[in-house]
Amino acid sequence: ELKVEQNPLFLSMQEGKNYTIYCNYSTTSDRLYWYRQDPGKSLESLFVLLSNGAVKQEGRLMASLDTKARLSTLHITAAVHDLSATYFCAVAANQAGTALIFGKGTTLSVSS
Amino acid sequence: GAVVSQHPSRVICKSGTSVKIECRSLDFQATTMFWYRQFPKQSLMLMATSNEGSKATYEQGVEKDKFLINHASLTLSTLTVTSAHPEDSSFYICSARGTYAEQYFGPGTRLTVT
Numbered sequence: 676e677l678k679v680e681q682n683p684l685f686l687s688m689q690e691g692k693n694y695t696i697y698c699n700y701s702t703t704s705d706r707l708y709w710y711r712q713d714p715g716k717s718l719e720s721l722f723v724l725l726s727n728g729a730v731k732q733e734g735r736l737m738a739s740l741d742t743k744a745r746l747s748t749l750h751i752t753a754a755v756h757d758l759s760a761t762y763f764c765a766v767a768a769n770q771a772g773t774a775l776i777f778g779k780g781t782t783l784s785v786s787s
Numbered sequence: 788g789a790v791v792s793q794h795p796s797r798v799i800c801k802s803g804t805s806v807k808i809e810c811r812s813l814d815f816q817a818t819t820m821f822w823y824r825q826f827p828k829q830s831l832m833l834m835a836t837s838n839e840g841s842k843a844t845y846e847q848g849v850e851k852d853k854f855l856i857n858h859a860s861l862t863l864s865t866l867t868v869t870s871a872h873p874e875d876s877s878f879y880i881c882s883a884r885g886t887y888a889e890q891y892f893g894p895g896t897r898l899t900v901t
Contacts, residue, residue, distance in 0.1 A: 708890070710892075715897075716894070716895070717880055717892050717893060717894045717895040718831075718880070718892040720889070720890075720891075720892070723889060763830065763831070765831075768833075773819060773821075773836065773884060774821050774833050774836055775821070775831075775833070775882075775890060776833065777830045777831045777832075778830065779829070779830045780829075780830050
């Protein structure tokens with residue numbers, strides 16, 4: 676059974692600081708996703724990582740994937756208040772890459 | 788980008804009644820759609836996989852007779868919560884699988900059963 680673990684679950688940051696969210700998964704998968712969710716809203720797609728060593732960046736967020744270690748990271752650079760949200764990683768449940776298994780989410784709060 | 792809509796966005800119903808939630812892919816065809824449930828401050832839990840023209844595949848612990856899924860066309864999947872109870876109150880989110888690796892999520896439906 677595929678399990679996805681994120682840490683930390685809660686993260687309080689000051690503006691301007693850097694931090695990393697970690698996502699570990701238990702079995703082989705060929706794709707990993709990062710999503711953002713604002714309160715009361717659905718999911719916003721941030722990144723899709725498809726191969727070992729993949730690195731993608733958008734603004735202050737950068738995601739990477741190490742399939743050998745079964746680890747993905749979401750790095751936040753110089754945090755700003757607008758980044759406050761809950762971030763989920765999700766892993767495709769099987770080789771066909773269909774249903775997603777989600778981590779518990781990391782709730783990020785950025786304060787000045 | 789691809790858009791997935793859900794209707795209604797919010798619904799309040801009385802205990803014992805049934806509620807239907809629609810999930811539509813607006814500008815692409817989706818042979819596979821997924822239904823997730825999210826309780827407050829928790830993650831998304833996969834309920835079932837909906838395949839066009841065939842029966843849905845339910846995750847362990849999800850009652851197929853209570854959560855009826857129909858995927859009658861390449862752009863529409865419906866989830867009907869039958870005989871709803873307060874414990875069914877949740878945020879229901881559908882997603883549609885794109886051509887390649889992407890998944891597109893709908894805006895969600897907040898169900899409140901009184």
